[in-house]
Amino acid sequence: MLKRLEPEDWTPEAAAHLLNRAGFGGSPLEIAALHSRGLSGAVGSMLDGEEDSDLFPPPAASVPMDVVDLKMKSKDLPEEKRKEMQKMVQREQREQTLELRGWWLNRMRWTPFAAREKATLFWHGHWATSAEKVKEPFLLWQQNETLRAHALGSARTLARDITRDPAMMRYLDLQQSKREKPNENFARELMELFTLGEGHYSEQDIRESARAFTGYRIDPISRQWRLQPRQHDGGVKTFFGKTGNLSGDDVLALIFDSPQCARFLAQKLWVFYAGSEPSPELVEALAAEYRAVDFDTARFLKTIFSSGEFYAADVVRRQVKSPVQWLIGLSKMLETPLPSPIVCEAILRQLGQIPFAPPNVKGWDGGRAWISSSTLLLRYNIAGYLVGGKNAGMGLPGGGLGTARVDVEKVAPVRATADKVCDEVAWRLFQSPLPPAVRGKFTAYLLEHGTGTTARRDLLNLMMSTPEFQLT
């Protein structure tokens, strides 16, 4: 059992922590509003959110390109024309993927239901699938919608839908799995990376479950899953002690019934949201909670977000921000829009996390792996760019952003003393008081350079160019 957070521990810092972790953070006003709801009210408002889908009209990728039609049309064309057409399709795909990325990032930035986008990002890293191989933007968008639909719903249903998801099927070559030659790759990843973890299944389990997932195909027209009965192995299989004519869905249900699956997923969710490695006892407690709600992720997260463990000293402000969290959070703190999709993509490429392009089927390693001496310097410099707006030497596309984006008078207003300016900006950027030595240095900077607009703009830049700013 997790301990419930004591009411007196529901402080503005705790509210900021909840907003950072359940979502992507927010401005001081948003933190204050969340705090005023009390713990239950705040957790409820984050996880029972709603959003108007009209806010985010679907991107071009939501309509499948008629690949079949294109193939038909190009069949009788001369070689050269056909190649031209291919190039055109590839260009279109690249542009749509770029737009799709921008669409999702902006949804994270502006949605009133941030917890759902955050959970969608978690599941994207979990059921990792990359555009590098999938190529078709429609399939990526479709998977993203599936992840979103169940991000805070049932992890069982999500798993079932993802085993039938064309992007995933293509990514792990499941759509080529035949009765005579089952693809064990998918079955292996399903258990090793998605549900159980290494060492919790046998090679026999892999072989038998691979047979159950044979015949999964992508319909060439609708781009949806369908079962190809001739390629499906309908024979008797034995999996996790059960024998019968097991289907892919049956195998998945058996996996979710095993206690290890709850442990595995609960542990991974804890690491994503809390940022620390849970003790074995905590894993057991978390797994019991997740099973008790039968993998209802929103209810499970409510328990986590209401627990004392989640607000412990080794959790709060001890997680390295992912590049996406860093970028979205920064833009929320500074109350600016995101740069254009192509600039966002270039930034996230430099920092090592491109949505729709995780490095491999394991997703992003996260944590300290985000940070190297070069990505740390890049974070400093890109933060400077997002405040200072000059594109000199940044290696980013487009011209500068200009200085008008950040309303310095609003986010770093003039106050009676340099101390007061520093404290207010520090609360906005770190949501916790600065260590005295660091605070002293920033105050000294303002005393030396005055509290004019440019000095306060530089203060924002310098405060974000710190190790502390990389944590949430």
Place this chain on the structure above:
Amino acid sequence: MNKTLHTRRKFLRTSLLGGAVAWTVPAFLERTFFSLDAMAADSAIQTVTGKDGTILVVLQLAGGNDGLNTLIPFSDDTYHRMRPMIGIKPEQALKINDYLALHPSLTHLRGLYDEGRMGIVQGVGYPNPNRSHFRSTEIWQTAVDENKTSATGWLGRYFDSCCQGADPAVGVNIGSQTPQAFSAAEPTGISFARPEQFRFNSAQASDPKAAEEFFRSMNELPAGESNDGGSIGMLNGVADTGGDTLDFLRRTALDAQMSSDKVLEITRKSVAPVTYPGGNLANSLNLVARLIGGGMPTRVYYVSQGGYDTHGNQAGAHERLLGELDGAIGAFTADLKAQGNFDRVVLMTFSEFGRRVAENASGGTDHGAAAPLFVVGGGVKAGLYGKAPSLTDLHDGDLIHNVDFRSVYATVLENWLKAPSREILNGTFPTLGLI
């Protein structure tokens, strides 16, 4: 002995100055480690001083280089029959024996071969070859079996097991993205495309000078205190020693500041003694040569050249790519010779796969399997290693490998970097007589 040293280094790194202020020790303390060199001589823990020690340069040919048009079996009829459009004519190829020749663009490599400074390993690959670029690249980078995945790369595991506590610049990648080969349990190695980007960009500030000064004051060890913990606790923000993650970030920040200063200093003052051709790869190797000459404490450099995915109209494109490769390596080796560092450096190429034996209908080649790679350097024993794969005994239309790529890794690890390859490669792979 190894064990003690290892422990000692860990101790130095984490608690030289006492537990409470451990984070203020930068991840490397050059002077201290320098004095331990003698002890490290026969140890698995490797310290580099920058002036001696062997250096490995890994050159990735991204996209899948066509091995058969790189090292050409020119007297094999099958070769010409399978490649009527793109086959290289025997009279154009640079022959190295009665059966094999180099692509006509590879004149400098041919010179290095004749000089006895280049080994060619033939038929390199792995069982059950994967034809996906990204998956096969991942296999090469992580050096695991084709049905396994790994969170760490082969060079990352080398850093982890042999370079603990070393300068973070022990691995340097020229490019914006850290190669997966560098992934390590303890992230090590630095990446930058251009040295001028690998520094704090104070130009964003309205008062760059003040910003630069302030940034330095936040990220520098007070003078003279790197070996004395007395007042080191005054450095930025000691009050908060609450968490390992923050310690880690602060150490990384110190590392970044120090290696960036070093890189800038070296690249600013050094000028290449030879003229490099144009192109990204030549620029990268030029930079590597300057860093080597300047005494960077780096053991592994990583550079790459893209564009080898030649599905159509291959002939011209491939000629240009190999020409770029050849010119860049030619200038690089001449540069190292002029510096007197040629004997300290080994360069190896690799590509995620070769291409199919038969050309396709578009005058190109599709994804294949086994291919040759080059190993160049003063310490290399020239010659052909492995066997030329048969053009008729194929697997799914692809050449069958006879040298596992991990044997090449084992060779450079064991015989060049003097590192135990078993632990790093998770298995024993026979070394080749290359080095």
